[in-house]
Amino acid sequence: MKKLEGIIQPFKLQEVLDALKATGVDGLTVSEVKGHGRQKGHKEVYRGMEYNVDFLPKTKIELVAAEGRVDEILATLLKAARTGQIGDGKIFIYEVVDAIRIRNGDRGEAAL
Amino acid sequence: MISENRCRMLRLSSFCVLLAGVAQADPATDAKIAGLETAVKAAQSAGDNAWMMTSAALVLMMTGPGLALFYGGLVRKKNILGTMMQSFMMMAMITVLWGLFGYSLAFGEGSAFLGDLRYMFLEGVGSAPNPDYAGTIPQQTFMVYQLMFAIITPGLITGAFAERMKFSGMALFLLLWTVFVYFPMAHMVWGKGGLLNAFLGGKFPCFDFAGGTVVHITSGVSALVCALYLGKRVGFPEGMKPHSLTLSFIGACLLWVGWFGFNAGSALGASGLATSAFVATHFAAAAAALGWMGAEWIGNGKPSALGGISGAVAGLVAITPASGFVKPMPALFIGFLAGLVCYFMVAVVKQKFGYDDSLDAFGVHGAGGTLGAILTGVFATNAVNDTLKDAAGKPVALGLVDGNGAQVMNQIIGCGIAWGLAIVGTLVILKVVDMTVGLRMTKEAETQGMDLSLHGEEGYILES
Numbered sequence: 001m002k003k004l005e006g007i008i009q010p011f012k013l014q015e016v017l018d019a020l021k022a023t024g025v026d027g028l029t030v031s032e033v034k035g036h037g038r039q040k041g042h043k044e045v046y047r048g049m050e051y052n053v054d055f056l057p058k059t060k061i062e063l064v065a066a067e068g069r070v071d072e073i074l075a076t077l078l079k080a081a082r083t084g085q086i087g088d089g090k091i092f093i094y095e096v097v098d099a100i101r102i103r104n105g106d107r108g109e110a111a112l
Numbered sequence: 113m114i115s116e117n118r119c120r121m122l123r124l125s126s127f128c129v130l131l132a133g134v135a136q137a138d139p140a141t142d143a144k145i146a147g148l149e150t151a152v153k154a155a156q157s158a159g160d161n162a163w164m165m166t167s168a169a170l171v172l173m174m175t176g177p178g179l180a181l182f183y184g185g186l187v188r189k190k191n192i193l194g195t196m197m198q199s200f201m202m203m204a205m206i207t208v209l210w211g212l213f214g215y216s217l218a219f220g221e222g223s224a225f226l227g228d229l230r231y232m233f234l235e236g237v238g239s240a241p242n243p244d245y246a247g248t249i250p251q252q253t254f255m256v257y258q259l260m261f262a263i264i265t266p267g268l269i270t271g272a273f274a275e276r277m278k279f280s281g282m283a284l285f286l287l288l289w290t291v292f293v294y295f296p297m298a299h300m301v302w303g304k305g306g307l308l309n310a311f312l313g314g315k316f317p318c319f320d321f322a323g324g325t326v327v328h329i330t331s332g333v334s335a336l337v338c339a340l341y342l343g344k345r346v347g348f349p350e351g352m353k354p355h356s357l358t359l360s361f362i363g364a365c366l367l368w369v370g371w372f373g374f375n376a377g378s379a380l381g382a383s384g385l386a387t388s389a390f391v392a393t394h395f396a397a398a399a400a401a402l403g404w405m406g407a408e409w410i411g412n413g414k415p416s417a418l419g420g421i422s423g424a425v426a427g428l429v430a431i432t433p434a435s436g437f438v439k440p441m442p443a444l445f446i447g448f449l450a451g452l453v454c455y456f457m458v459a460v461v462k463q464k465f466g467y468d469d470s471l472d473a474f475g476v477h478g479a480g481g482t483l484g485a486i487l488t489g490v491f492a493t494n495a496v497n498d499t500l501k502d503a504a505g506k507p508v509a510l511g512l513v514d515g516n517g518a519q520v521m522n523q524i525i526g527c528g529i530a531w532g533l534a535i536v537g538t539l540v541i542l543k544v545v546d547m548t549v550g551l552r553m554t555k556e557a558e559t560q561g562m563d564l565s566l567h568g569e570e571g572y573i574l575e576s
Contacts, residue, residue, distance in 0.1 A: 046353060048455075049352065
């Protein structure tokens, strides 16, 4: 089992969700986050007062995939989230030790 | 305005006289004519009263929700209720004050500087008109209309000390300010026998149709004094971004609409002059929005929503004293210039001196009000307002464009008195309140935010 954690452009979320659903992913977690990489922040001006905004809004997608499906899901995620511009985000992949379904105590890939 | 109404009445009654002449004094016809005259008067009175009650409601709408939303959106989200409460408190507190003795101090005859107590507890203020002020509407309508001005004026000042004043200190300060600064100023400019009243025997006739000196200079200049006296907010200038320009946008647009009651209502009747003021008001607001946005576009590379709405408000401020005296094209010019000047005041002058006039009450109302008051002396014309007549019954020259250059000086005197009264009055009152109940919130309370620390509430509870 591997965990895929993608930090993507918020406006790409729907496209990514649709693509993942089409490949048969039926569980994931989404959160609104802020951060920056090479894209850096931007400047805002309110009545002449300048503010530098260092952190930009991003969307974080987290999902855990069974070993045999990791490559396919990763490829789908990459394709759907990419615009080719700076700011597209990153994907991190982690080993997952175990998974438990709280409702009935299923363990491992059966819990996904 | 009064004269226009009288004119209409005159035309109608001369028509009646003509009828009477034809009818050769038949008692039955006489009675009919008398009945007709009464009916005509009643009809005009009904029309004027309908517009003036509408205007009064529009001006109240400028404070709540207009100003409350405009200012509320400009502060940080922990202070939205505290900020809105300041405007709302004026709606409650000044109303009581006005009924008890405020109206009397502003509009009782009294001296050149302050009214007397003849209308205390609104004694004698009923459905009969007061011909000195507005001969076709109940004095009670006039009274309640003027009340709405007394509410919004201290409300405007709150923009300068936003996010850092105690509720008790704010309430006491603005109560005393209304008594010792607003009432005298309103009396001097609009009260019978007031020092600056151009229409009712003032020594220095100053044209202020809807409150350039009375409302905007007094509030704007007092705002600057407050900002300097109270000092900057904790953490200023970092992290002071407005939390919701969406709310500010709605508030500013409500102000724009409400301003028709403010300016066109100041004609005190549903007359041609009211229309003229309505048009001037609208044109100035539009031109000022373009002026501010244009300056920003050139200066920063982007025209902003906040710039657009701030510009519109600046234009509305500047046209306020001029609205019942100028033609539409000068109104456009006054508005456009106000957009540029007020932008310069908040984006350049304020940044340079570094004072924390948090929501730019001085930059917009003080500067825009002064600009408008002086330009009124330039562009006022009897082609728009022929209320003032010479001995031969001809309309007198009003402003520079009519050939009366001296009026500019009168306007400057009016501005000077408003500035002086605002500075001295505000300083003294601030000192008194500071020494008694105190002005500033503690640092901890300010950091926590007004909503929680002053009111025990939160403006946004999104998880509930």
